[in-house]
Amino acid sequence: MTKILAITNQKGGVGKTTTGVNLAASLSAARQRVLLVDLDPQGNATTGSGVDKRGRAITIYHVLLGARAIREARTRSESGEYDLIPANRELAGAEIEMVGLERREARLKEALAGVAGDYDYILIDCPPALNLLTVNGLTAAHAVMIPMQCEYYALEGLSDLVQTVKKVRAHLNPELQIEGLLRTMFDSRNTLAQQVSAQLIEHFGDKVYRTVIPRNVRLAEAPSHGVPALKFDKASKGAQAYLALAGEMLNRRQSATQDLQGRSGHGQG
Ligand code: ATP
């Protein structure tokens, strides 16, 4: 079954796009079929995937407005070995243009239905805002993945996000889960980061991924070459961390499936 994840945090610069690109490449390296959806007018996930955002005539913008089918917008990240729905600045206008449309919160969900069967994972890179684009991401997803830096204000921002998830669950997408919280740009020598990390685990328990993404310059350098860190420097701590995250996600998913089979009596023991 396809798993659709919205990578979201209304706080800017916490590592959403870095996670989208590197996780897409890492899941693909683990032989998963992956689609990355760029839902941010900044188009960073597009550029980071090695696709020229200005050169794309058909993007997520045209899909959300119903002018084009999602298959027409789809392209390939050759460097990451996954499929991509690109975005560029044009998308900034979508919010206003979508206001008059029917079921405006469910435009992405309806579009993805046309291609979901082609993938094991669909990752949605959301913009740093709790706006209509993000609401489209949350409505389309089965679950949210929240990248966050372990800083003083991080927990405060998190409660706003959790409230938004609850509202979307109540009104638009009853199935929406919190898949996990990902500690990004982590510096284990920083005492405050350790404290915030401990609080996070206290509040969210095993929703916090065991895998921690360290601060690593290779992760910051790779996008300017249009490649994921995995292709830029596979041995780097950053690339290895995202490979580990993909492994953790696949293990979690496997044990969840086994639990289900066990409970319904179809397991093998
Ligand atoms: P925005 O909210 O603007 O969309 P974002 O949450 O998508 O930002 P990124 O663009 O992924 O965040 O990361 C912000 C900056 O930090 C980028 O320059 C990126 O290269 C860098 N960065 C992300 N993760 C790491 C890391 N683990 N180590 C070092 N640099 C990182």
Ligand code: MG
């Ligand atoms: Mg981003």
